Amino acid sequence: MNTNARLSGRIGRMTEAAGSPVPGAGAGPASFGRVDPDGTVFVRTAAGERSVGQVPEVPAEEAIAFFTRRYDSLELEVSLLERRVSTGALSPDDAAGSVKTVRTAVDGAHAVGDLDGLLARLDALAPKLAEQRAVKRAERAKASEEARAAKETFVAEAEKFAAGNDWRGGVNRFRALLDQWKALPRLDRATDDELWHRFSSARTTYTRRRKAQFAQQGEQRESARVVKEKLAEEAEALAGSTDWGPTTGTYRELMTRWKQAGPAPRGIDETLWRRFRAAQDGFFAAKTAAMNEQDAEFAVNAEAKEALLSEAEAQLPVTDPAAGRALYRDLLERWSALGKVPRDSIRPLESRLRAIEEAVNHAEEDKWRRTNPEALARAQETAAKLEAQIAQLDAQAEAADARGDVRRAGEARSSAATYREWLEQAQKAVADYSG
Structure with a gap:
């Protein structure tokens, strides 16, 4: 049997089946199509039979296969879309757009196969997309609520800083809050704008107050610089003085004024302090050296006064008030004639002298009491x-x-x-x- 005869036989058989119903689920793609003797290929759908194209002068199997391959591509596209929807690889909106695009491709496609089945599979994605949209809405609502709570917390903290005086830590904290704010999703426009206005206003208020504070501090530091420069000059003018007592008092007064002046600009303040301290240290070093030299000279006087005290103490207790008074007057005359003693010796020597005086006074008081x-x-x-x-x-x-x-x-x-x-x-x- 030649080729034309075989083709005519197949075409005859398929023509006989033209009025047959749409194959059931599971049937192969070719079972959904037929070929007319002129090579026109038809596809069966629930809406009826329609032409999908013509492939003349080829065997019917090849004509059908040409259009089933198109169906296979559509089926693959639907399968990929199903998989991406089930795994969440696409957002619900993107998936809905893809479903619409694929549906357009399937509906009226020039292909042979279960096109109604593909459309049904696309329709079956709608509930899944609705469920995913609901999940996304819930996630967005939760994220929006968390973002709102976070932004309200940022606003409260910003307003607290705006009312405070943390001029150093506040700058870094505002910068961190702003970075965190930008990383959060936007809320509904009215809420987001209201919270941002409060946050921005707090940051502006803080910045203005900080600038005003630093400007005031700058004025105060400049005023302190003028005062401290004058104090440094006064201290340097006194550094060579040998009037030890009054000059020591003057330096104490200068130090009090220095502390009351407050800080000058940082670098200048340290420089002025070094000048002031160097002048003060120079004076007190010279004073200490002079006092040490004097103490060496006065050591002889201290030894002589100790001898006088020992001589007077040997006659205690006083039994004759008149003799005791004469003894004390003689002690004072000889004491005064000896001159100054080292500073460390002044207090203990004078303490012993007062003890002798008190003994004489006590004897006189006792005699007066007994003879009253x-x-x-x-x-x-x-x-x-x-x-x-x-x-x-x-x-x-x-x-x-x-x-x-x-x-x-x-x-x-x-x-x-x-x-x-x-x-x-x-x-x-x-x-x-x-x-």
């Missing part, structure tokens, strides 16, 4: 009153004995014994004042 007529009279009067009271109590005791009142007699004698102790002390006082 008024005090003697008061002591004698007290003793007389005590004696009279004792006599009265003794009489009361004897009277109680005569009545047989033992209790009252005992009370009177007990009181008389107490008064006798007081009388003894009073009589000692009379004896002291009489001596």
Whole structure:
């Protein structure tokens, strides 16, 4: 049988099947098509049969295969799209666009195969895309809420810095907050604009206050520079003084003024301080050297004064106030004639001198107290009153004995014994004042 005969046989058979229904699921792509004797190829769909093209003068299998290959490409495209949707490789919106594009390609495609099945598979993606859109909406809502909370936190922190005085840390923190703000997604326009306005206003307020503060500090530092330059000049003018006492006081006053002046500009402040300190150190070094030299000269005077003190201390305690006073006057005359002593010796020597003076004063006071007529009279009067009271109590005791009142007699004698102790002390006082 020649080729034309075979082709005519196939065409006849396919023509007979033209009115057959659409094949079921699982049927091969070729089963969805047929070829007319003139080479026109038809595809069967649920909407009916339609022509997809003409391939004349070729076997029917080849004509059908040409169009099933087109179907295979469409099926591959649908499969890839299904896989990308299921894995989330495409966003729901991008996937919907791809579905629309592929649907356009499938719907009315010049291909032979289960085109209705491909359209059904594309339709089956719609619920998945709806689910993914819902997930994306929830994720966006959550991210938006987190971004809103973060931006509100940034705004609160920015406003706190704007009201504070952290002029160094605030700059770095504002820079960090701005970088974090830019990394966050935008919110709805009204909310985002309102929060940004607050954040930006806080940053502007902080910047203005910081600039004003530094400008004020600059004025203060410049004023301090003028004051400290003058103080450094005064200190340098005094550095060669040998008027040790007054100049030392002047340097203390200069140091107080230096501290009150406040800081000058950083580099200048250190330079001025070195000038001031060098002048001060030079003066006090010269003073220390001079004092050490004086102390060496005064050491002999200290030894002589120690000898005087030892001589006077050997006559203590003072038993004769008049002799003690004469001794102290002689000590002072000889003391004054000896001159100055080293600074470290002044306090201990003067302490010993005061002790001698106090001993003399104590002896004089003791003698005056013992020879004071008024005090003697008061002591004698007290003793007389005590004696009279004792006599009265003794009489009361004897009277109680005569009545047989033992209790009252005992009370009177007990009181008389107490008064006798007081009388003894009073009589000692009379004896002291009489001596």
